[in-house]
Amino acid sequence: MEKTILIICEAGISASLLVSKILETIKEKRLNYVIDYAPVSRVQEKLDFKNYDVLLLTPQVARHKEKIQKIIDQKKCTSEIVFIKPEDFQYMNVEKIISAL
Template sequence: MAEKTIMLVCSAGMSTSLLVSKMQKAAEADGVDAEIFATAASDATAKLAEKKPDILMLGPQVRYMLSDFQKRASDIPVEVINMQDYGMMNGEKVLREAQAAMAKAEK
């Protein structure tokens, strides 16, 4: 089992799949043991219960769901992925943001 689990949520779970693969490559390059996966907003509640992620990151297109997810996942950080990083599919930067948010939550 991975040391950290990062869950990405978007409208349909499709657009984030490329970002997931870029984040996984960045994690492997840095020796970070993380399970990173994407899911559609409609499946997110089930995946929260099933996978118990350490962080939930919302795609910019579902940022309007932030407060709802903060209530549902009150014990983990919930962040909105920077729109520019998302658009550029900057997996390394999104991974860094996830790591920073998890580290801050652990304090």
Template sequence: MKTIVLVCAAGMSTSLLVTKMKRAAKIKSIEVNIFAVSVPEVDLTVKNKNIDVLLLAPQVKYKKKFLEELVADKNIPMEDINVQYYGKMDGEQVLEQALTLIDSN
């Protein structure tokens, strides 16, 4: 089972996206663990969980360098969530983005 973590500021809109991603995964019979964490929670999450990919919500893009340093030694791929997918809350497309990133790693 793959673990996808979305990093956000407070978790409101990202929680909705997580729900939509889980629904898309269920429809496609893909077993994944998807959850969202805020920037302050990311450090502990990276240390304590086996993460396959980290996706950044648009509102935390300014933290990208910090997050890259955080995951550098863990070989966790990381990418900004496509802004259009995020704006539309397109769980299926964000799920595909995450899975593509995992496969390319």
């Protein structure tokens, strides 16, 4: 079964490297994940078009959890919010990040 994941970062720049590494890993492991990413300012727009299984928040946007939860509630989404640990993000520990999904 396919799992859809939206990685949310501050401006979209820091997540691009993370997305590349996650895509490599899911391809190697043959996981059926669809990855997308967006800055926190575009979360509502993304959720207007798709209900993601997981919203994966980078450490920089963890402070926006309430705002994101409000958007989820308004859109009646079933998305689960998962936080990337700062050390896993800093060292791009994709194995640990994926295991949290």
